[in-house]
Amino acid sequence: MVSCGDMNPFDAELQRRLEALREQGLRRELRRVDSPAATRITIDGRTHLNFSSNDYLGLANHPALKEAAIRAVEQFGAGAGASRLISGSLAPFHELEETLAAFKGTEAALTFSTGYAAALGTLTALVGKEDILILDKLVHACIVDGARLCGATLRIYRHNDLNDLEEKLKWATKNRPQATSRILIVTESVFSMDGDAAPLRDLVALKERYGAWLMVDEAHATGLYGPRRRGLADTLGVSGRIEIQMGTLGKALGASGGYICGSRALVDLLINQARSFIFSTAPVPAAAAAATAAIHLVQSDTGRELQERLWARVAEFSAAAPPLSPAPPSMILPIVYGDETRALQAADTLRGQHLYVTAIRYPSVARGAARLRVTLTAAHTPDDVVKLVAALNLLTP
Ligand SMILES: *Cc1c(COP(=O)(O)O)cnc(C)c1O
Numbered sequence: 001m002v003s004c005g006d007m008n009p010f011d012a013e014l015q016r017r018l019e020a021l022r023e024q025g026l027r028r029e030l031r032r033v034d035s036p037a038a039t040r041i042t043i044d045g046r047t048h049l050n051f052s053s054n055d056y057l058g059l060a061n062h063p064a065l066k067e068a069a070i071r072a073v074e075q076f077g078a079g080a081g082a083s084r085l086i087s088g089s090l091a092p093f094h095e096l097e098e099t100l101a102a103f104k105g106t107e108a109a110l111t112f113s114t115g116y117a118a119a120l121g122t123l124t125a126l127v128g129k130e131d132i133l134i135l136d137k138l139v140h141a142c143i144v145d146g147a148r149l150c151g152a153t154l155r156i157y158r159h160n161d162l163n164d165l166e167e168k169l170k171w172a173t174k175n176r177p178q179a180t181s182r183i184l185i186v187t188e189s190v191f192s193m194d195g196d197a198a199p200l201r202d203l204v205a206l207k208e209r210y211g212a213w214l215m216v217d218e219a220h221a222t223g224l225y226g227p228r229r230r231g232l233a234d235t236l237g238v239s240g241r242i243e244i245q246m247g248t249l250g251k252a253l254g255a256s257g258g259y260i261c262g263s264r265a266l267v268d269l270l271i272n273q274a275r276s277f278i279f280s281t282a283p284v285p286a287a288a289a290a291a292t293a294a295i296h297l298v299q300s301d302t303g304r305e306l307q308e309r310l311w312a313r314v315a316e317f318s319a320a321a322p323p324l325s326p327a328p329p330s331m332i333l334p335i336v337y338g339d340e341t342r343a344l345q346a347a348d349t350l351r352g353q354h355l356y357v358t359a360i361r362y363p364s365v366a367r368g369a370a371r372l373r374v375t376l377t378a379a380h381t382p383d384d385v386v387k388l389v390a391a392l393n394l395l396t397p
Contacts, residue, residue: 025340025370026361036061039379041356048356049384051374056224056331057298057306058379059254064297065290069255072289080282085271092288099292100259103299104230104245108267111259111291112276113283115219115248116142118258121274122215122244124150127184132172134165136187138194140217141363143186152184153177159191162202169210183212189232190220193365193373195332197232204238215244220332223252223298229307253298255291257283306378313376313385320389333374334360335392343370346395353391 007015021027035042038061041050059065072092081087093111100109112118123146127133133152135143137159147154155172157165165185172183185207187198200216207214218231226235231247233239244266249257260270270277297303314331317324324335337343343359350357350372361370374388 025344048354050356052358054251055254056252056377058377059294064293065254068289068293069286072285076285084282090285092285096288096292099295103295104261106261108264109261110267110270111257115258117276118260119143120146121276122260125270125273127152130177131182134168134185138191185212186215188217192220195330200236200238204241213243216242218247222247229298249291253291253294256287310378313380316385331376334371336371338368340370355391
Protein backbone atom coordinates (compact mmCIF):
# COMPACT_ATOMS: atom_id res chain seq x y z
CA MET A 1 0.00 0.00 0.00
CA VAL A 2 1.15 3.54 -0.71
CA SER A 3 1.74 5.48 2.49
CA CYS A 4 -0.10 8.78 2.92
CA GLY A 5 3.25 10.59 2.79
CA ASP A 6 3.72 9.72 -0.88
CA MET A 7 0.29 10.95 -1.91
CA ASN A 8 -0.91 14.25 -3.19
CA PRO A 9 -3.03 16.12 -0.62
CA PHE A 10 -6.32 15.21 -2.30
CA ASP A 11 -5.71 11.46 -2.24
CA ALA A 12 -4.19 11.64 1.23
CA GLU A 13 -7.39 13.26 2.51
CA LEU A 14 -9.57 10.61 0.86
CA GLN A 15 -7.31 7.88 2.21
CA ARG A 16 -7.87 9.24 5.73
CA ARG A 17 -11.63 9.12 5.19
CA LEU A 18 -11.46 5.55 3.94
CA GLU A 19 -9.36 4.58 6.95
CA ALA A 20 -11.98 6.11 9.27
CA LEU A 21 -14.65 3.97 7.58
CA ARG A 22 -12.52 0.86 7.99
CA GLU A 23 -12.03 1.54 11.70
CA GLN A 24 -15.81 1.68 12.16
CA GLY A 25 -16.34 -1.57 10.25
CA LEU A 26 -18.07 0.43 7.50
CA ARG A 27 -15.62 0.19 4.61
CA ARG A 28 -17.09 -1.46 1.54
CA GLU A 29 -15.35 -3.04 -1.40
CA LEU A 30 -16.30 -4.65 -4.66
CA ARG A 31 -15.80 -8.37 -5.03
CA ARG A 32 -15.29 -9.48 -8.61
CA VAL A 33 -17.54 -12.30 -9.82
CA ASP A 34 -16.40 -14.22 -12.91
CA SER A 35 -19.69 -15.99 -13.60
CA PRO A 36 -23.31 -15.00 -14.23
CA ALA A 37 -25.06 -13.55 -11.16
CA ALA A 38 -26.86 -16.76 -10.20
CA THR A 39 -27.12 -19.03 -7.13
CA ARG A 40 -23.62 -20.33 -7.85
CA ILE A 41 -21.07 -17.60 -8.41
CA THR A 42 -17.33 -17.74 -9.06
CA ILE A 43 -15.14 -15.60 -6.82
CA ASP A 44 -11.33 -15.99 -6.89
CA GLY A 45 -11.76 -19.11 -8.98
CA ARG A 46 -13.98 -20.82 -6.38
CA THR A 47 -17.68 -21.58 -6.64
CA HIS A 48 -19.74 -19.97 -3.88
CA LEU A 49 -23.39 -20.50 -3.04
CA ASN A 50 -25.00 -17.07 -3.28
CA PHE A 51 -27.53 -16.08 -0.61
CA SER A 52 -27.39 -12.33 -1.26
CA SER A 53 -29.24 -11.88 -4.53
CA ASN A 54 -32.56 -10.11 -5.04
CA ASP A 55 -33.13 -12.18 -8.18
CA TYR A 56 -35.81 -13.95 -6.14
CA LEU A 57 -37.27 -16.03 -8.98
CA GLY A 58 -33.96 -16.77 -10.65
CA LEU A 59 -35.09 -14.94 -13.80
CA ALA A 60 -31.87 -13.00 -14.46
CA ASN A 61 -30.44 -16.05 -16.22
CA HIS A 62 -33.68 -17.48 -17.59
CA PRO A 63 -33.48 -18.39 -21.32
CA ALA A 64 -36.69 -16.45 -22.11
CA LEU A 65 -35.18 -13.19 -20.78
CA LYS A 66 -31.83 -13.74 -22.44
CA GLU A 67 -33.48 -14.49 -25.78
CA ALA A 68 -35.70 -11.40 -25.54
CA ALA A 69 -32.64 -9.25 -24.76
CA ILE A 70 -30.63 -10.69 -27.65
CA ARG A 71 -33.53 -10.19 -30.06
CA ALA A 72 -33.91 -6.57 -28.92
CA VAL A 73 -30.22 -5.91 -29.48
CA GLU A 74 -30.49 -7.31 -32.99
CA GLN A 75 -33.62 -5.33 -33.78
CA PHE A 76 -33.03 -2.07 -31.89
CA GLY A 77 -29.29 -1.93 -31.24
CA ALA A 78 -27.16 -1.77 -28.12
CA GLY A 79 -28.04 1.75 -26.99
CA ALA A 80 -31.03 4.09 -27.12
CA GLY A 81 -29.10 7.18 -28.23
CA ALA A 82 -30.96 9.85 -26.27
CA SER A 83 -33.68 10.59 -23.79
CA ARG A 84 -37.06 9.24 -24.91
CA LEU A 85 -38.42 12.77 -25.28
CA ILE A 86 -35.54 13.85 -27.52
CA SER A 87 -35.05 11.31 -30.27
CA GLY A 88 -38.25 9.33 -30.14
CA SER A 89 -39.25 6.59 -27.79
CA LEU A 90 -38.28 3.07 -28.88
CA ALA A 91 -41.01 0.46 -29.21
CA PRO A 92 -39.61 -1.93 -26.52
CA PHE A 93 -40.28 0.70 -23.83
CA HIS A 94 -43.90 1.06 -24.95
CA GLU A 95 -44.39 -2.69 -25.04
CA LEU A 96 -42.94 -2.92 -21.56
CA GLU A 97 -45.17 -0.16 -20.18
CA GLU A 98 -48.32 -1.65 -21.71
CA THR A 99 -47.39 -5.07 -20.35
CA LEU A 100 -46.62 -3.61 -16.93
CA ALA A 101 -49.88 -1.63 -16.69
CA ALA A 102 -51.88 -4.71 -17.69
CA PHE A 103 -49.97 -6.83 -15.14
CA LYS A 104 -50.49 -4.32 -12.33
CA GLY A 105 -54.06 -3.55 -13.36
CA THR A 106 -53.44 0.20 -13.67
CA GLU A 107 -54.33 2.66 -16.42
CA ALA A 108 -50.73 3.38 -17.27
CA ALA A 109 -47.08 2.80 -16.40
CA LEU A 110 -43.81 4.65 -16.90
CA THR A 111 -40.35 3.10 -16.71
CA PHE A 112 -37.11 4.72 -15.61
CA SER A 113 -33.47 3.67 -15.89
CA THR A 114 -33.55 2.39 -12.29
CA GLY A 115 -35.88 2.20 -9.31
CA TYR A 116 -33.66 4.81 -7.70
CA ALA A 117 -34.32 7.20 -10.59
CA ALA A 118 -38.06 6.42 -10.45
CA ALA A 119 -38.26 7.45 -6.78
CA LEU A 120 -36.22 10.62 -7.26
CA GLY A 121 -38.09 11.74 -10.36
CA THR A 122 -41.54 10.96 -8.99
CA LEU A 123 -41.16 12.59 -5.59
CA THR A 124 -39.67 15.77 -7.02
CA ALA A 125 -42.38 15.94 -9.69
CA LEU A 126 -45.28 15.42 -7.29
CA VAL A 127 -44.37 17.41 -4.19
CA GLY A 128 -42.39 20.54 -3.39
CA LYS A 129 -41.68 23.19 -0.79
CA GLU A 130 -45.34 23.80 0.03
CA ASP A 131 -46.10 20.12 0.63
CA ILE A 132 -45.63 17.64 3.45
CA LEU A 133 -44.01 14.25 2.99
CA ILE A 134 -44.46 11.52 5.61
CA LEU A 135 -42.12 8.52 5.42
CA ASP A 136 -41.87 5.22 7.24
CA LYS A 137 -38.63 5.22 9.25
CA LEU A 138 -37.22 2.29 7.22
CA VAL A 139 -37.92 3.34 3.62
CA HIS A 140 -35.15 2.85 1.06
CA ALA A 141 -32.38 5.41 0.49
CA CYS A 142 -33.84 6.43 -2.90
CA ILE A 143 -37.01 7.65 -1.18
CA VAL A 144 -35.01 9.47 1.49
CA ASP A 145 -32.89 11.14 -1.20
CA GLY A 146 -35.97 12.08 -3.26
CA ALA A 147 -37.55 13.50 -0.13
CA ARG A 148 -34.53 15.70 0.54
CA LEU A 149 -34.31 16.83 -3.05
CA CYS A 150 -37.97 17.80 -3.43
CA GLY A 151 -37.82 20.27 -0.55
CA ALA A 152 -41.12 19.24 1.07
CA THR A 153 -41.48 19.38 4.85
CA LEU A 154 -40.42 15.97 6.07
CA ARG A 155 -41.93 13.88 8.87
CA ILE A 156 -40.84 10.32 9.74
CA TYR A 157 -43.14 7.85 11.50
CA ARG A 158 -41.98 4.88 13.54
CA HIS A 159 -41.67 1.76 11.41
CA ASN A 160 -45.15 0.33 10.58
CA ASP A 161 -46.64 2.30 13.51
CA LEU A 162 -50.10 3.50 12.46
CA ASN A 163 -50.64 5.47 15.67
CA ASP A 164 -47.48 7.43 15.08
CA LEU A 165 -48.45 7.92 11.42
CA GLU A 166 -51.81 9.31 12.53
CA GLU A 167 -50.02 11.75 14.86
CA LYS A 168 -47.98 12.95 11.90
CA LEU A 169 -51.11 13.23 9.73
CA LYS A 170 -52.85 15.32 12.39
CA TRP A 171 -49.81 17.56 12.64
CA ALA A 172 -49.62 17.87 8.84
CA THR A 173 -53.32 18.74 8.54
CA LYS A 174 -52.88 21.57 11.05
CA ASN A 175 -49.59 22.84 9.67
CA ARG A 176 -50.11 22.91 5.92
CA PRO A 177 -48.26 25.95 4.59
CA GLN A 178 -51.16 26.59 2.17
CA ALA A 179 -54.69 25.36 1.58
CA THR A 180 -53.42 23.67 -1.59
CA SER A 181 -50.55 21.86 0.17
CA ARG A 182 -50.52 18.12 -0.38
CA ILE A 183 -49.67 15.40 2.09
CA LEU A 184 -47.90 12.35 0.64
CA ILE A 185 -47.17 9.17 2.63
CA VAL A 186 -44.47 6.80 1.36
CA THR A 187 -43.88 3.23 2.48
CA GLU A 188 -42.51 -0.03 1.14
CA SER A 189 -44.85 -3.01 1.00
CA VAL A 190 -42.21 -5.61 1.95
CA PHE A 191 -39.23 -3.93 3.59
CA SER A 192 -35.86 -4.47 1.95
CA MET A 193 -33.66 -5.09 4.97
CA ASP A 194 -36.12 -6.59 7.48
CA GLY A 195 -38.45 -8.53 5.20
CA ASP A 196 -41.53 -7.51 7.17
CA ALA A 197 -44.67 -6.09 5.57
CA ALA A 198 -46.50 -2.78 5.91
CA PRO A 199 -50.11 -2.91 7.16
CA LEU A 200 -51.32 -1.70 3.77
CA ARG A 201 -55.07 -2.05 4.36
CA ASP A 202 -54.99 0.08 7.49
CA LEU A 203 -52.59 2.49 5.88
CA VAL A 204 -54.94 3.00 2.93
CA ALA A 205 -57.90 3.58 5.26
CA LEU A 206 -55.90 6.09 7.26
CA LYS A 207 -54.62 8.10 4.31
CA GLU A 208 -58.16 8.29 2.92
CA ARG A 209 -59.46 9.58 6.24
CA TYR A 210 -56.92 12.43 6.10
CA GLY A 211 -57.11 13.09 2.37
CA ALA A 212 -53.45 12.25 1.90
CA TRP A 213 -51.83 10.55 -1.10
CA LEU A 214 -50.01 7.22 -0.80
CA MET A 215 -46.96 5.91 -2.64
CA VAL A 216 -46.02 2.25 -2.13
CA ASP A 217 -42.66 0.80 -3.17
CA GLU A 218 -43.11 -2.87 -4.09
CA ALA A 219 -39.43 -3.50 -4.94
CA HIS A 220 -39.43 -6.70 -2.85
CA ALA A 221 -42.98 -7.87 -3.57
CA THR A 222 -43.67 -7.51 -7.30
CA GLY A 223 -43.64 -10.91 -8.98
CA LEU A 224 -43.74 -12.73 -5.65
CA TYR A 225 -46.98 -12.24 -3.75
CA GLY A 226 -50.55 -13.28 -4.33
CA PRO A 227 -52.30 -15.54 -6.84
CA ARG A 228 -51.49 -13.05 -9.61
CA ARG A 229 -48.00 -12.26 -8.31
CA ARG A 230 -48.69 -8.55 -8.77
CA GLY A 231 -47.39 -7.69 -5.32
CA LEU A 232 -48.68 -7.20 -1.82
CA ALA A 233 -51.10 -4.35 -2.54
CA ASP A 234 -53.01 -6.47 -5.04
CA THR A 235 -52.96 -9.46 -2.70
CA LEU A 236 -54.57 -7.32 0.00
CA GLY A 237 -57.09 -5.88 -2.47
CA VAL A 238 -56.00 -2.25 -2.09
CA SER A 239 -53.94 -1.51 -5.21
CA GLY A 240 -56.82 0.50 -6.76
CA ARG A 241 -56.71 2.87 -3.78
CA ILE A 242 -52.98 3.64 -3.94
CA GLU A 243 -52.17 6.71 -6.01
CA ILE A 244 -48.57 5.77 -6.84
CA GLN A 245 -47.28 2.20 -7.16
CA MET A 246 -43.55 1.97 -7.56
CA GLY A 247 -41.11 -0.87 -8.07
CA THR A 248 -38.02 -2.15 -9.80
CA LEU A 249 -37.52 -4.40 -12.81
CA GLY A 250 -34.14 -5.45 -11.43
CA LYS A 251 -35.09 -7.77 -8.58
CA ALA A 252 -37.70 -10.54 -8.94
CA LEU A 253 -38.19 -9.49 -12.58
CA GLY A 254 -34.54 -10.28 -13.28
CA ALA A 255 -33.84 -7.37 -15.65
CA SER A 256 -33.09 -3.70 -14.95
CA GLY A 257 -35.01 -0.46 -14.59
CA GLY A 258 -37.62 1.13 -12.33
CA TYR A 259 -41.33 1.72 -12.79
CA ILE A 260 -44.28 3.78 -11.66
CA CYS A 261 -47.81 2.41 -12.17
CA GLY A 262 -50.96 4.46 -11.73
CA SER A 263 -53.38 6.67 -13.60
CA ARG A 264 -52.84 8.09 -17.09
CA ALA A 265 -52.68 11.56 -15.54
CA LEU A 266 -49.91 10.48 -13.17
CA VAL A 267 -47.83 9.04 -16.01
CA ASP A 268 -48.42 12.07 -18.25
CA LEU A 269 -47.36 14.40 -15.47
CA LEU A 270 -44.19 12.37 -14.85
CA ILE A 271 -43.30 12.43 -18.55
CA ASN A 272 -43.50 16.21 -18.29
CA GLN A 273 -41.93 16.82 -14.90
CA ALA A 274 -39.84 13.89 -13.63
CA ARG A 275 -36.33 15.20 -14.19
CA SER A 276 -34.64 11.79 -13.84
CA PHE A 277 -36.81 10.65 -16.76
CA ILE A 278 -36.49 13.77 -18.91
CA PHE A 279 -32.78 14.45 -18.56
CA SER A 280 -31.41 10.92 -18.81
CA THR A 281 -30.68 8.70 -21.80
CA ALA A 282 -33.24 5.93 -22.20
CA PRO A 283 -32.09 2.52 -20.89
CA VAL A 284 -30.81 -0.05 -23.36
CA PRO A 285 -33.70 -1.60 -25.32
CA ALA A 286 -32.48 -5.06 -24.27
CA ALA A 287 -33.30 -4.29 -20.62
CA ALA A 288 -36.88 -3.33 -21.54
CA ALA A 289 -37.34 -6.44 -23.68
CA ALA A 290 -36.00 -8.69 -20.91
CA ALA A 291 -38.35 -7.07 -18.38
CA THR A 292 -41.32 -7.54 -20.71
CA ALA A 293 -40.44 -11.22 -21.10
CA ALA A 294 -40.14 -11.51 -17.31
CA ILE A 295 -43.61 -10.08 -16.71
CA HIS A 296 -45.13 -12.53 -19.22
CA LEU A 297 -43.25 -15.36 -17.54
CA VAL A 298 -44.31 -14.32 -14.04
CA GLN A 299 -47.97 -14.40 -15.10
CA SER A 300 -47.65 -17.87 -16.67
CA ASP A 301 -47.69 -21.34 -15.09
CA THR A 302 -43.90 -21.12 -14.92
CA GLY A 303 -44.29 -18.03 -12.77
CA ARG A 304 -46.60 -19.89 -10.42
CA GLU A 305 -44.17 -22.80 -10.17
CA LEU A 306 -41.26 -20.47 -9.40
CA GLN A 307 -43.34 -18.68 -6.78
CA GLU A 308 -44.24 -22.04 -5.16
CA ARG A 309 -40.61 -23.10 -5.23
CA LEU A 310 -39.50 -19.88 -3.54
CA TRP A 311 -42.01 -20.25 -0.71
CA ALA A 312 -41.10 -23.93 -0.36
CA ARG A 313 -37.45 -22.92 0.24
CA VAL A 314 -38.57 -20.31 2.79
CA ALA A 315 -40.69 -22.93 4.60
CA GLU A 316 -37.77 -25.39 4.65
CA PHE A 317 -35.52 -22.72 6.08
CA SER A 318 -38.06 -21.78 8.76
CA ALA A 319 -38.58 -25.41 9.77
CA ALA A 320 -34.84 -26.05 10.07
CA ALA A 321 -33.84 -22.80 11.77
CA PRO A 322 -36.84 -21.64 13.82
CA PRO A 323 -34.96 -19.00 15.84
CA LEU A 324 -33.96 -17.30 12.60
CA SER A 325 -37.39 -17.45 11.03
CA PRO A 326 -38.38 -14.50 8.89
CA ALA A 327 -41.42 -12.35 9.38
CA PRO A 328 -43.60 -14.61 7.24
CA PRO A 329 -44.00 -14.80 4.41
CA SER A 330 -40.73 -13.28 3.27
CA MET A 331 -37.62 -14.47 1.49
CA ILE A 332 -35.55 -11.79 3.22
CA LEU A 333 -34.04 -13.24 6.39
CA PRO A 334 -32.10 -10.75 8.49
CA ILE A 335 -29.77 -12.10 11.18
CA VAL A 336 -29.07 -9.03 13.24
CA TYR A 337 -25.68 -8.72 14.99
CA GLY A 338 -25.81 -5.05 15.81
CA ASP A 339 -22.06 -4.54 15.87
CA GLU A 340 -20.64 -3.86 12.41
CA THR A 341 -17.37 -5.75 12.89
CA ARG A 342 -19.14 -8.85 14.21
CA ALA A 343 -21.47 -8.92 11.21
CA LEU A 344 -18.43 -8.64 8.93
CA GLN A 345 -16.71 -11.50 10.75
CA ALA A 346 -19.80 -13.69 10.39
CA ALA A 347 -19.87 -12.97 6.64
CA ASP A 348 -16.14 -13.82 6.42
CA THR A 349 -16.70 -17.10 8.26
CA LEU A 350 -19.47 -18.06 5.84
CA ARG A 351 -17.37 -17.06 2.85
CA GLY A 352 -14.65 -19.38 4.16
CA GLN A 353 -17.22 -22.14 3.63
CA HIS A 354 -18.02 -20.79 0.16
CA LEU A 355 -21.36 -19.36 1.21
CA TYR A 356 -21.81 -15.80 0.02
CA VAL A 357 -23.93 -13.71 2.41
CA THR A 358 -23.34 -9.98 2.62
CA ALA A 359 -23.00 -8.09 5.89
CA ILE A 360 -25.36 -5.13 5.64
CA ARG A 361 -24.20 -2.07 7.56
CA TYR A 362 -24.77 1.65 7.91
CA PRO A 363 -25.96 3.53 5.91
CA SER A 364 -28.02 0.66 4.43
CA VAL A 365 -29.35 0.09 7.96
CA ALA A 366 -28.98 2.20 11.12
CA ARG A 367 -25.64 2.28 12.98
CA GLY A 368 -25.53 -0.57 15.44
CA ALA A 369 -28.10 -2.58 13.44
CA ALA A 370 -25.62 -4.46 11.24
CA ARG A 371 -26.80 -7.82 10.00
CA LEU A 372 -26.38 -10.69 7.66
CA ARG A 373 -29.13 -10.38 5.10
CA VAL A 374 -29.87 -13.84 3.75
CA THR A 375 -32.11 -14.03 0.71
CA LEU A 376 -33.60 -17.21 -0.66
CA THR A 377 -34.61 -17.62 -4.28
CA ALA A 378 -36.57 -20.07 -6.42
CA ALA A 379 -33.26 -21.12 -7.97
CA HIS A 380 -31.95 -22.52 -4.66
CA THR A 381 -32.33 -26.26 -4.10
CA PRO A 382 -33.50 -27.89 -0.85
CA ASP A 383 -29.90 -29.04 -0.38
CA ASP A 384 -28.66 -25.42 -0.68
CA VAL A 385 -30.97 -24.48 2.20
CA VAL A 386 -29.68 -27.42 4.30
CA LYS A 387 -26.09 -26.26 3.75
CA LEU A 388 -26.97 -22.68 4.70
CA VAL A 389 -28.81 -23.65 7.88
CA ALA A 390 -25.94 -25.94 8.98
CA ALA A 391 -23.45 -23.11 8.56
CA LEU A 392 -25.68 -20.54 10.29
CA ASN A 393 -26.19 -22.86 13.26
CA LEU A 394 -22.42 -22.95 13.80
CA LEU A 395 -22.12 -19.14 13.92
CA THR A 396 -22.21 -17.53 17.31
CA PRO A 397 -25.01 -14.99 17.08
C1 LIG B 1 -33.48 -1.81 -4.75
C2 LIG B 1 -34.54 -0.90 -4.27
C3 LIG B 1 -34.88 0.24 -4.98
C4 LIG B 1 -34.08 0.73 -6.16
O1 LIG B 1 -34.32 -0.01 -7.30
P1 LIG B 1 -33.16 -0.13 -8.38
O2 LIG B 1 -33.83 -0.57 -9.60
O3 LIG B 1 -32.19 -1.14 -7.83
O4 LIG B 1 -32.51 1.22 -8.50
C5 LIG B 1 -35.95 0.98 -4.55
N1 LIG B 1 -36.64 0.64 -3.43
C6 LIG B 1 -36.31 -0.44 -2.72
C7 LIG B 1 -37.11 -0.76 -1.49
C8 LIG B 1 -35.25 -1.24 -3.09
O5 LIG B 1 -34.91 -2.28 -2.34
